[in-house]
Amino acid sequence: MIARKSALIITTHIANALLGYIALFFITRYMEPGDYGIIAFALGFVTLFSIFGKLGFEQAHIKRVSEGKDLGRCIGTFLATKVGLIGLMALVTVSAIIFWRFVIGRGFESSTHEIAIYIMIGYWVVRLFALSFVSTFRAKKEIAKAQIPSFLWTFTRVLVTIYVALAGFGAIALAFTYVAGEIVHLLSTLYFFRGYPIKKPSRDYFNEYSMFAFPLIIVVASHTIMTNVDKILIQLFWSSSDVGYYFAAFRLSNFVNVFTLSIGMLLFPTFSMLHASNDLKRIRRLTFRSERYLSMIVFPLVFGMVSLAEPATKILLSGWMPAVPILQILPFFVLLAALERPYQSQFLGMNRPKLARNRVLIMVSLNIILNIVLIPKDIQLLNLNLAGLGAKGAAIATVVSYGAGLLYSRVMAWNLTKIKGNPRILLHALAAGIMAAILYVILYKLNIIEMVVRWYYLLGFALLGLGIYLGILLSLREFTKKDFHFFLDTLNIKKMFQYIKKEIKGK
Secondary structure (H helix, E strand, O other): HHHHHHHHHHHHHHHHHHHHHHHHHHHHHHHHHHHHHHHHHHHHHHHHHHHOOOOOOOHHHHHHOOOOOHHHHHHHHHHHHHHHHHHHHHHHHHHHHHHHHHHHHOOOOHHHHEEEEEHHHHHHHHHHHHHHHHHHHHHOOOHHHHHHHHHHHHHHHHHHHHOOOOOOOOOHHHHHHHHHHHHHHHHHHHHOOOOOOOOOOOOHHHHHHHHHHHHHHHHHHHHHHHHHHHHHHOOOOOOOOHHHHHHHHHHHHHOHHHHHHHHHHHHHHHHHHHHOOOOHHHHHHHHHHHHHHHHHOOOOOOOHHEEEEHHHHHHHHHOOOOHHHHHHOHHHHHHHHHHHHHHHHHHHOOOOHHHHHHHHHHHHHHHHHHHHHOOOOOEHHHHHEOOOOOOHHHHHHHHHHHHHHHHHHHHHHHHHOOOOOOOOHHHHHHHHHHHHHHHHHHHHHHOOHHHHHHHHHHHHHHHHHHHHHHHHHHHHHOOOOHHHHHHHHHHHHHHHHHHHHHHOOOO
């Protein structure tokens, strides 16, 4: 059932990613990079303060519900806590803007930047309310109820984005598309949430939530800082256009991340249940299998994206060519995140949030240092000359920090459960490397690169790369008939709809 639910998550995320790309296509075709950069900056700025609306309580809620605690008491305690946290987030964000403008006396690059920030505050307030209900669905592993609202959110935002782009509106209108989509997200989650028990909040339950959440505050805060500070620094030291190129490359790279996120959503509560029954053997087996399948899927996607970065940018991003070098670096962070995901979920499921905290502290410290060194040309106030790599520097910083996080997780996993990791991952890396090398030779050494000007040419090369990859795995006996039937059964459409129907009806 984990495979079936993972497939539903992956399918929904792929649909969301494809819809998101359609929106990105219209943005790159009909809007300026600077407009998109303003939205990326405003979203990154407010997302930094969304830390105060989370503080690790989502993970605590999933943990306690999956352990079998009283559902109504859990929901009542969690929702009461979230209302206070969301109010705190909005207050802190507005206070920070006031402090920045009127106490320090600094402003933003333009009034449009500031207005977009206020719109994104509204977006995050609505989003945090919606995610409060989604956390309960995830804790119960009711994946259909979590994924359908997510799809409706993306679908709404994409439709409004297409209208905004075609109508020639600017960055402010584009910011409102996020709010419109999130309102639909909230309403649909409320619809699926009807009938769930909500009891009076409990001080004892709040204390239990806090004990698990507080070590994760640093995890949530650090991860949020790490994934958003790069956009702010690029805006500060370069321009909105550079932010737009970076964010566009990030959106394409993050398409691969759907597999990592999808499986991670299910691994955490599953590990939690196995830990509650002290089943260490099944924990090891689940870690081993999920690591292998994630590696098998993500390696060819990442290496293929890197090798096809130039034609992909030309075709998919309407010729925003400054994004090419970024797209040749950034996707590797997705690969490292995928290889680490089973261990991260294992730490949380086995009630070891401090290990997750330590990992993120290492990553964010390294990421901030590298961003400061690699992005700016100089810091005149300190009379320092720096690398001046701009968005490329941000991509390098992200990849290196995720590599450090993976190394730490592997060491800690060995100390905790004596899991060495799956050595056959090296075969996936070998096959993906050979695939990328063959694609490079065909495109560049045979001078075919200029001929790849249509999306179906790009699709053809992607399928060619996949065929090469699977052929190598077959020859190495790493992709077997058992694996083929596993994927085939997981993606069975009839069984998928039966599962969705059963869950929505509450059976």
